[in-house]
Amino acid sequence: xxxxxxxxxxxxxxxxxxxxxxxxxxxxxxxxxxxxxxxxxxxxxxxxxxxxxxxxxxxxxxxxxxxxxxxxxxxxxxxxxxxxxxxxxxxxxxxxxxxxxxxxxxxxxxxxxxxxxxxxxxxxxxxxxxxxxxxxxxxxxxxxxxxxxxxxxxxxxxxxxxxxxxxxxxxxxxxxxxxxxxxxxxxxxxxxxxxxxxxxxxxxxxxxxxxxxxxxxxxxxxxxxxxxxxxxxxxxxxxxxxxxxxxxxxxxxxxxxxxxxxxxxxxxxxxxxxxxxxxxxxxxxxxxxxxxxxxxxxxxxxxxxxxxxxxxxxxxxxxxxxxxx
Numbered sequence: 223x224x225x226x227x228x229x230x231x232x233x234x235x236x237x238x239x240x241x242x243x244x245x246x247x248x249x250x251x252x253x254x255x256x257x258x259x260x261x262x263x264x265x266x267x268x269x270x271x272x273x274x275x276x277x278x279x280x281x282x283x284x285x286x287x288x289x290x291x292x293x294x295x296x297x298x299x300x301x302x303x304x305x306x307x308x309x310x311x312x313x314x315x316x317x318x319x320x321x322x323x324x325x326x327x328x329x330x331x332x333x334x335x336x337x338x339x340x341x342x343x344x345x346x347x348x349x350x351x352x353x354x355x356x357x358x359x360x361x362x363x364x365x366x367x368x369x370x371x372x373x374x375x376x377x378x379x380x381x382x383x384x385x386x387x388x389x390x391x392x393x394x395x396x397x398x399x400x401x402x403x404x405x406x407x408x409x410x411x412x413x414x415x416x417x418x419x420x421x422x423x424x425x426x427x428x429x430x431x432x433x434x435x436x437x438x439x440x441x442x443x444x445x446x447x448x449x450x451x452x453x454x455x456x457x458x459x460x461x462x463x464x465x466x467x468x469x470x471x472x473x474x475x476x477x478x479x480x481x482x483x484x485x486x487x488x489x490x491x492x493x494x495x496x497x498x499x500x501x502x503x504x505x506x507x508x509x510x511x512x513x514x515x516x517x518x519x520x521x522x523x524x525x526x527x528x529x530x531x532x533x534x535x536x537x538x539x540x541x542x543x544x545x546x547x
Contacts, residue, residue, distance in 0.1 A: 223459060223480045224273065224384070228393040231385045238391035246388050249396055253366035259343035260369045263297075264356045264544060267370040269363025271401035272383060272393040274457020274481050276376045277411040277529075279326055279509065280437060282360045284529035285374075286334045288541060289356055297354035299345040300327045301361065302338030304482050310339040310348040320513050325482060326360060328512045334358075342368050356545075363404070364395050372544050375405035381458055382416030399423040407431040407540060411529075412464075431540065434532035437465050441526040444471075449502040450523070451475040453493055455483030455510055462507050465527060474502055483513065490518045 227235045266285065270276035282298060289296045302311075305324035313323050313331040320328060323338055330336040335352060339345035342362055349357045359365075363373060377383070384393040402408070402423045408430060410419065418424075419432060444450075449472050454462040459478035466473050477493065479485075497504045505523040506514075514522065531537055 223455075223478050224275065224393055224457065228384045228387075229381075231387065231392075235385055235387055235391045239387065242388040242391040245390070246396075249364065256367050258369045259346065259367060261346050261350055261357065263346075263350050263354055264371045264547075265346065265359060265368060266356065266372045266374070266544070267359040267362055267368075268374050268376060269359070269361055270376045271363070271396055271398055272378075272381070273389065273395060275381065275461055276378045276457070277437065277461070278361055278376050279329060280527060280529050281374065281376055281409060281411075281435075282330065282358050283333055284435075284531075285537070285541070286330075286358060288538060290334070292541070292545065294356045294545065295354050296334050296356050296358065297349035297352060298327075298330045298334050298336040298358050298360055299342060299349055299362075300324070300330065300336060300338050300359075301340065301342060301345075302327050305338065307338065308340035310337065310344040312337055312348070312352075320484065325509055325512050329509060330360060363401065371547075372407075372540065373405050375401055375408045377408060377410050377418055378458060378461060379410050379412035379414045379416070379418070380461060380464060382414075382418040383421075397423075399426075402427055402430065405430060407433055407536075409433045409435060409537075411435050411437065412461075431536060433536045435529050436532070437461075437527040438530045439469050439525055440528040444503075444505060444523040444525060446470050446472065448472065449474045449500065450505040451477065451493065451497040451500055451502045452505050453477040453479065453510070454507050455479030455481060455485070455513065456507060457481045462525075466505070466525065469525075471505070471525075473505075474500055483510075485510075485514055485518075487515050487517070490515055490521075494518075494521060 337345040
């Protein structure tokens, strides 16, 4: 869950700017201090310039599906954030847990072989040896240790780039201008509520494609007529809450948790009691689902979402050109 002062500049964010300068210097120097791994497979990086919550994972899932339809052998490479396993590992949903590999790899392995490693080149090398001809990096835009063939910059339309300051003063991992320079396309999820598409960084690179998309419910869709208490432990819980509202759900309460939050039995029992007092049902995200205690699975609704492209030909043309190369 992102700090509130990351949304709008304040005395606190300005006070933290000296630390942001140090972070920027370290980020600038990192590429000069590391070597890049050039894979034999094609590498697609789905990343962002902000800390969490932009919608990278749904984009990874959508692109994986499009490439699989085209007959590509796709694998996914992830850092396995917050997982205990650091060595190169093929994720097995029947063997591994959130604590061992992280929540996002458990989600991603449902659609394609997913490899994790603390050092991304090792995960990519393992995926290569499996025979994958296209490897999608879930995050890693700022990671200079892997050469990328296509970099997609994902931006949440509701949050944009927050107060536009570098960490820890703001949510940016790097300046938006630097991110746009390295990106081959920008994917905006949802309506452009912050005017990010008019940012000078994008205006100075008019050739960069801007692809519009949105999150829509899919799969087994929960009954919209019932009242719900929504909760989420993702980078930007408001994104989930606004998706519910835009999809017509009757949400009478919202409970945000920190990103990648590991729910305890006590947390879930508290939520269950709160929902019962409100006469509501609990609803959460697919990403949160893999972090719930086993006893909670039948007590909580899950909203599964997918990417709906405004113009699918834009992304398919990018992928087709990449495949031809």
